[in-house]
Amino acid sequence: MRNCRHFTVVSPGPSGAVRAVSCLLLVALTLWLSGCQTRQARHSSHEALSAVLWAQTSAEYAASALQAYRLAAVNLDLALADPHWTAALEQRDAYTGLPPAVIIDLDQTVLDTSRYNARIILEFGGHSNRRFAEWCRDSTAPAIPGAKGFLDHAAEQGVTVIYISARAEASRDCTTRNLRALGLPLERQAHLLLNDGTPSTRKTLQRARVAAQYRVLLLVGDDLNDFVSGAKSDPDTRRALLKAHAGRWGREWVVLPNPMFGSWEASLYGFDHSLLRDERLHRVLPQLQR
Numbered sequence: 487m488r489n490c491r492h493f494t495v496v497s498p499g500p501s502g503a504v505r506a507v508s509c510l511l512l513v514a515l516t517l518w519l520s521g522c523q524t525r526q527a528r529h530s531s532h533e534a535l536s537a538v539l540w541a542q543t544s545a546e547y548a549a550s551a552l553q554a555y556r557l558a559a560v561n562l563d564l565a566l567a568d569p570h571w572t573a574a575l576e577q578r579d580a581y582t583g584l585p586p587a588v589i590i591d592l593d594q595t596v597l598d599t600s601r602y603n604a605r606i607i608l609e610f611g612g613h614s615n616r617r618f619a620e621w622c623r624d625s626t627a628p629a630i631p632g633a634k635g636f637l638d639h640a641a642e643q644g645v646t647v648i649y650i651s652a653r654a655e656a657s658r659d660c661t662t663r664n665l666r667a668l669g670l671p672l673e674r675q676a677h678l679l680l681n682d683g684t685p686s687t688r689k690t691l692q693r694a695r696v697a698a699q700y701r702v703l704l705l706v707g708d709d710l711n712d713f714v715s716g717a718k719s720d721p722d723t724r725r726a727l728l729k730a731h732a733g734r735w736g737r738e739w740v741v742l743p744n745p746m747f748g749s750w751e752a753s754l755y756g757f758d759h760s761l762l763r764d765e766r767l768h769r770v771l772p773q774l775q776r
């Protein structure tokens with residue numbers, strides 16, 4: 487009996503060998519096709535697909551970023567003219583005579599890292615610090631629309647630009663290279679505050695250190711964590727934080743849209759980064775409101 491379904495070949499001889507080879511080719515083709523289908527299904531169903539495509543292709547995303555940076559430039563000028571203006575909750579007394587600075591985030595605020603998120607969809611399936619470090623080393627992220635114009639305007643006004651990012655210290659060289667390649671202001675390495683994994687590099691503490699030396703005119707970012715402590719909490723608490731500072735948005739605080747990643751997303755699965763993708767989705771889906 488020769489039976490491709492059960493992958494058994496009983497009869498020997500040339501015709502049996504030909505049939506056996508045919509069966510194996512058929513099996514290989516079937517496996518390859520099923521692999522393609524699985525791959526396509528994985529890509530088309532990845533939870534970040536629409537978010538990444540929106541950020542990379544839509545006129546609406548670019549318009550939102552331009553709008554945010556135009557607002558930031560107008561508010562920068564207002565802040566410079568008002569010596570009592572400060573954006574940092576961490577700013578203490580006697581700041582009016584301090585030199586002016588803006589504090590600004592990097593990823594999806596100044597640097598468009600959506601190509602890394604595209605790679606997650608196409609190759610990785612999920613984020614890891616090691617993968618991001620590799621991507622950073624090999625890539626030059628473009629600037630977010632409007633970012634360079636705003637930062638150049640700030641620098642021309644004598645305002646120090648200080649970047650506070652969750653990027654790891656290990657990515658300092660590639661980050662510096664990226665900023666230099668785009669011609670973005672980076673007066674000295676002390677103005678690029680990254681995360682070395684210690685509590686002292688949490689953004690709130692870094693803002694406090696900056697606020698001790700500068701009058702902070704604006705905070706610009708894409709994550710609640712770029713503005714206020716407490717972002718690492720459940721969605722209701724995060725919304726309460728938003729409301730508690732309602733008067734600051736669009737004034738001292740300018741936020742850019744980022745539907746791809748951020749503490750907003752991690753709050754939906756309790757910041758448990760050990761969860762697998764399916765486990766995260768299992769936690770997230772019941773939170774849809776209808």
Ligand SMILES: [Mg+2]
Binds near residue numbers: 592593594595707709
């Ligand atoms: Mg960011």
